[in-house]
Amino acid sequence: MADAVSVTRSTYDEIATGFARAQAEGYPELADDLNWLASRISGDSRVADVGCGPGRDLGLLRAMGFRAVGLDLSAEMLRAGGRTGVAQADMRTLPLRDGSLDGLWCQAALLHIPHADVPGVLAEFARVVRPGGAVHLVVAEGDSEGWERHGYGGDGLRWFAYHRLESLSVLMAEAGLTVVEAAHRSHHRAWLGVRAVAARSN
Ligand SMILES: C[S@@+](CC[C@H](N)C(=O)[O-])C[C@H]1O[C@@H](n2cnc3c(N)ncnc32)[C@H](O)[C@@H]1O
Numbered sequence: 001m002a003d004a005v006s007v008t009r010s011t012y013d014e015i016a017t018g019f020a021r022a023q024a025e026g027y028p029e030l031a032d033d034l035n036w037l038a039s040r041i042s043g044d045s046r047v048a049d050v051g052c053g054p055g056r057d058l059g060l061l062r063a064m065g066f067r068a069v070g071l072d073l074s075a076e077m078l079r080a081g082g083r084t085g086v087a088q089a090d091m092r093t094l095p096l097r098d099g100s101l102d103g104l105w106c107q108a109a110l111l112h113i114p115h116a117d118v119p120g121v122l123a124e125f126a127r128v129v130r131p132g133g134a135v136h137l138v139v140a141e142g143d144s145e146g147w148e149r150h151g152y153g154g155d156g157l158r159w160f161a162y163h164r165l166e167s168l169s170v171l172m173a174e175a176g177l178t179v180v181e182a183a184h185r186s187h188h189r190a191w192l193g194v195r196a197v198a199a200r201s202n
Contacts, residue, residue, distance in 0.1 A: 004147075004159035005073070005090070008112045011156030012053075012074035018153035020054035020080035027187045030060070033136055036181070036195055037103050038064055040134035045102035048128070050091050051109020054081030061105060071095075072109075091121050099130040108191075111140040115161050122175035131200040135177055139163045141190040165192055172196055 012019070034057075037047070043065035049058045052070035054077055061068040070086035071094065072078050078086045089095050091109065104125050113121050125135055142162030149157050169179045176199040185191040 004114050005092070005112070005117075007156075008158045009073045011154060011158050013076035014156050015152040015154035016054070016074065016076035016080040019077065019151075022152060023054055023056045026056065027185075027191075029183070029185060029193060030057070033107075033138075033193065033195075034060055034064060037061075037066075037105065037134055037136055040197070041066075041102040046100065047103040047105060048094075048096065048101050050094070050104060050106040050125075051112075052081075052086065053077045053109075055083040055086060056081075057105060057107055058083060058086070066103070068105075091124065092117055094124050094128050096128040098127055101129045101133060103134045103136070104129050105136050107136075107138045108140075110137055111161060111163075112159055113161060114159060115145050118161070118163075119171055119175065122172055122177060126176040126198055129177075129198040131198055133198045135196040135198065137194045137196070138185075139168065139192050139194070141165075141184065141192040163192060165194070168192070168194065 045066050047061055047066040047068040049070045052058045052072050055070050058068055058070040071089040073090050075088050140162050145161035147157045148160050165182050172179055177196040179194055179196045181195040183193045185193055
């Protein structure tokens with residue numbers, strides 16, 4: 001298999017402008033997701049938007065008062081959003097200290113991580129979020145993984161790895177993230193919204 005993550009990054013570099021235009025639309029449950037995070041952690045909390053793309057959600061998180069940083073693998077996606085306080089980073093090895101976040105937001109980005117690498121990414125999420133901190137994920141719902149070629153004015157390949165709530169919850173629990181709420185969604189495709197808390201150290 002070609003390196004799924006680097007091919008997907010190259011495609012996002014190519015489609016960044018088109019994606020930034022489309023991202024502005026948002027999704028119906030976005031306000032609920034932001035409010036959930038605000039219900040779990042205080043207003044000035046440290047949050048990372050992992051796989052932030054151009055940074056629509058990053059702006060919303062900051063507007064709520066969170067001290068939020070945006071991380072994304074694609075430099076062009078970050079550039080397309082024109083936001084400060086962002087850095088190029090791979091979620092498989094986050095450039096953040098242990099327990100340095102109160103909250104982690106990962107919207108439609110874990111879906112590009114091959115299934116074999118997902119336990120490692122979830123362990124990274126659990127490592128950087130303090131015990132009792134909050135994690136919000138949205139993933140594509142389904143069973144398979146593979147290349148898809150469509151979208152945002154380009155014809156490059158992106159790797160999509162789908163998840164079901166039951167198996168993802170098990171992986172998250174193994175990483176130390178306890179799922180507290182989840183919901184099935186439908187917006188262009190089937191999505192799974194998952195809200196979790198990081199295990200307390202005692
Ligand atoms: C579908 S976009 C979602 C962007 C944004 N979160 C949103 O909801 O609009 C997926 C994003 O994940 C990023 N991404 C893919 N693999 C990544 C990785 N290994 N580490 C960090 N970001 C990654 C892509 O560059 C892209 O910006």
